[in-house]
Amino acid sequence: MNTATLPLSLTEQRLLDEFQEGFPLKPRPFAHIAERLGISETAVLDSLRRLHDAGAVSRVGPVLQPNLVGVSTLAALAVPAEHLDAIAALVSEYPEVNHNYQREHRYNLWFVVTAPDQACLDAVLADIETRSGLKVLDLPMLEDYFIDLGFKLQWT
Amino acid sequence: MTVTPHPALGDALNRALLQAVENGLPLVAEPYALIGKQLGITESAVIERLRHLQEQGVIKRLGIVVRHRALGYHANAMVVWDIPDEEVAATGCCLGSVPFITLCYRRPRRLPDWPYNLFTMIHGRDREQVLARIEHLIRRCGMDDIDHQVLFSPRCFKQRGARYTTLDTRMKSAL
Numbered sequence: 001m002n003t004a005t006l007p008l009s010l011t012e013q014r015l016l017d018e019f020q021e022g023f024p025l026k027p028r029p030f031a032h033i034a035e036r037l038g039i040s041e042t043a044v045l046d047s048l049r050r051l052h053d054a055g056a057v058s059r060v061g062p063v064l065q066p067n068l069v070g071v072s073t074l075a076a077l078a079v080p081a082e083h084l085d086a087i088a089a090l091v092s093e094y095p096e097v098n099h100n101y102q103r104e105h106r107y108n109l110w111f112v113v114t115a116p117d118q119a120c121l122d123a124v125l126a127d128i129e130t131r132s133g134l135k136v137l138d139l140p141m142l143e144d145y146f147i148d149l150g151f152k153l154q155w156t
Numbered sequence: 157m158t159v160t161p162h163p164a165l166g167d168a169l170n171r172a173l174l175q176a177v178e179n180g181l182p183l184v185a186e187p188y189a190l191i192g193k194q195l196g197i198t199e200s201a202v203i204e205r206l207r208h209l210q211e212q213g214v215i216k217r218l219g220i221v222v223r224h225r226a227l228g229y230h231a232n233a234m235v236v237w238d239i240p241d242e243e244v245a246a247t248g249c250c251l252g253s254v255p256f257i258t259l260c261y262r263r264p265r266r267l268p269d270w271p272y273n274l275f276t277m278i279h280g281r282d283r284e285q286v287l288a289r290i291e292h293l294i295r296r297c298g299m300d301d302i303d304h305q306v307l308f309s310p311r312c313f314k315q316r317g318a319r320y321t322t323l324d325t326r327m328k329s330a331l
Contacts, residue, residue: 059180100314145248153256
């Protein structure tokens with residue numbers, strides 16, 4: 001699916017620009033959006049379904065504060081290049097790992113681990129160290145400075 | 157590090173509500189009424205509780221959540237900065253309000269392996285745009301003398317959003 005060229009109408013662009021935050025807390029929220037955009041409520045709902053099906057919209061809903069439940073950390077490994085695929089697969093196996101990325105650095109594998117409590121989290125990291133034979137860099141979040149107003153899209 | 161669960165999660169109805177909406181509101185004309193029906197509460201109770209959860213900061217924002225890649229933002233870099241401890245909060249706040257930044261966290265240094273204590277995520281249409289945006293940040297937040305590294309990501313092995321099918325269980329166990 002190549003959605004990079006997903007054609008968006010000007011109204012759809014405004015929908016994505018103006019409603020990433022401050023979604024109406026009114027009985028008919030899509031009707032309020034429709035009024036702002038000068039289209040019908042049905043057209044707003046149809047656009048959102050289309051954008052969702054095309055993969056451009058993940059959901060219409062809340063973004064929750066990080067670490068609301070349980071604990072998490074950002075972890076990294078410096079993996080010899082020839083072992084990267086195998087170690088990445090090993091790390092991805094854990095249900096506690098929800099993001100796992102290659103990055104261009106000596107520390108070339110970065111992943112997020114979440115667990116119900118610190119003991120479970122530490123056990124997962126220790127297990128990864130034992131199985132990979134590599135030392136895990138454990139970087140838990142200490143403070144969140146991010147003010148989430150949605151992502152500013154540029155259309156030109 | 158121990159985590160103190162947010163007091164709002166002590167309320168079973170708040171937990172049920174968050175679980176009901178975390179994967180998105182239903183795309184119907186009256187979504188709050190439908191959620192209320194599922195939970196056995198009124199539409200206005202749903203709206204009031206969501207408003208309150210937002211005021212308390214449990215919900216950081218409510219709205220459309222876009223997928224960067226599908227909208228043509230193909231490059232993403234984690235940019236890490238080594239900021240003097242006494243300046244990290246001010247710099248973090250400066251960076252945290254820039255529109256094209258999607259995360260801004262302070263994390264511990266791990267010397268001597270890892271000297272960086274501030275982490276930002278930057279998306280762009282391509283690498284050049286990301287690098288230009290980093291230059292913009294350096295000027296905007298006065299970071300000319302700050303050592304930093306740009307870690308582009310050529311490959312994603314696993315990405316699962318913060319979808320907790322057992323959010324209620326997890327919230328309860330965190331209490």
